[in-house]
Amino acid sequence: MKFETLAIHDGQAPDPYTGSVTVPVYQASTFERESLEHRGEFFYSRIGNPTRKALESTIALLENGRYGLAFASGVAATMAALQVVKPGEHIVASNDIYGGSYRIFEQLLRPWGVSTTYAASEATESYEACITPATKLIWIETPSNPLLQLSDVRALAALAKERGILLAVDNTFLSPYFQRPLELGADIVVHSTTKYLGGHSDVIGGAVVTSDSALHTTIKNYQAAAGAIPAPWDCWLILRGLKTLKIRMKEHEANAFHLAALLEQHPAVERVFYPGLPSHPQHELAKQQMSGYGGMVTFALKGGLPAVEQLVAKIKLFVLADSLGGVESLIASPAIMTLGALSKEERQRRKCTDNLIRLSVGLENAEDLEADLLNALTCGYDT
Ligand SMILES: *Cc1c(COP(=O)(O)O)cnc(C)c1O
Numbered sequence: 001m002k003f004e005t006l007a008i009h010d011g012q013a014p015d016p017y018t019g020s021v022t023v024p025v026y027q028a029s030t031f032e033r034e035s036l037e038h039r040g041e042f043f044y045s046r047i048g049n050p051t052r053k054a055l056e057s058t059i060a061l062l063e064n065g066r067y068g069l070a071f072a073s074g075v076a077a078t079m080a081a082l083q084v085v086k087p088g089e090h091i092v093a094s095n096d097i098y099g100g101s102y103r104i105f106e107q108l109l110r111p112w113g114v115s116t117t118y119a120a121s122e123a124t125e126s127y128e129a130c131i132t133p134a135t136k137l138i139w140i141e142t143p144s145n146p147l148l149q150l151s152d153v154r155a156l157a158a159l160a161k162e163r164g165i166l167l168a169v170d171n172t173f174l175s176p177y178f179q180r181p182l183e184l185g186a187d188i189v190v191h192s193t194t195k196y197l198g199g200h201s202d203v204i205g206g207a208v209v210t211s212d213s214a215l216h217t218t219i220k221n222y223q224a225a226a227g228a229i230p231a232p233w234d235c236w237l238i239l240r241g242l243k244t245l246k247i248r249m250k251e252h253e254a255n256a257f258h259l260a261a262l263l264e265q266h267p268a269v270e271r272v273f274y275p276g277l278p279s280h281p282q283h284e285l286a287k288q289q290m291s292g293y294g295g296m297v298t299f300a301l302k303g304g305l306p307a308v309e310q311l312v313a314k315i316k317l318f319v320l321a322d323s324l325g326g327v328e329s330l331i332a333s334p335a336i337m338t339l340g341a342l343s344k345e346e347r348q349r350r351k352c353t354d355n356l357i358r359l360s361v362g363l364e365n366a367e368d369l370e371a372d373l374l375n376a377l378t379c380g381y382d383t
Contacts, residue, residue, distance in 0.1 A: 028045060031043050055239050095119060097121075140156060153181050157184060177291075189208070205234055259361055259369060271300045304354060304355045314376040330359070
């Protein structure tokens, strides 16, 4: 079956008890045992819950993986996936990654004896150069945040296999509708379901998918033991979001494409970063490993931070807020907001300059978004 059919039907059969066409919210902490010796599939909701199970199987199917696990947040999913690495081992991560993942590598893992080296996101040979005998895992995010650089998933999967190490991909920015890293050879996929999978800016969640049963067991045991599980109601909200993932992603992309092309022609704009534009340095790779370019657009303004301040003050439809992937358009300054916790040197190393603007393009009418953006861009900034 095709993607949108799986999103609506699989893992979500009508409720056998009532016939309800939506999976019920099983708001229960515990389940009756059959006897002292025998218990059913569900016995305590930290270990397993029917609503969570429906979400976990649907996400696994959409990523074309065998096992899905849902978490209370994207960072909880990240932390769980990273349990495949043990103290004394080493990670090679992309340079341009989500700030919260960087915080996990530096503030949580390093003191526990797991070190991380950062490679240039777009250069396979840079990852190769960072590998040591202690390396256990390559961790990438593609397209990256905020510069929307790509990592070559097939090439890195081949490199990882050759060196006997694992490849994990944070697939939050594209969702499985536009990119399925397991099909490209990755071992683990991680999501912040807060973003496109939930899709409505009303829930925090995360997920891990793998097809390897040993990896699944390690991560599942951590989920059960550390307990960062999502509530049944949150699972239900994400399941509801998943059913419209295809149509939302197509619209996010159409609107993002429209604005990216417009911005590229605009005199106030220094540079646009969008993998769908032929000017993107990795546009060819984008066509090979993605089936669409997503709804995120980053651009650099000519006027530096003052121009950024003017734009966000003037813009109306785009809400000034962290996060992404919801139906409403959001605007953010990566330097001040999403990566604001990093030191200036760290931001410089990541080429996250003060003049960047990141848009999460929503599902509003493209002409309304265009008018709002043009109005805010031309507001008196001298180009
Ligand atoms: C938001 C985000 C995360 C973290 O997810 P939370 O749900 O906020 O914990 C991880 N990776 C990427 C790429 C993200 O955008």
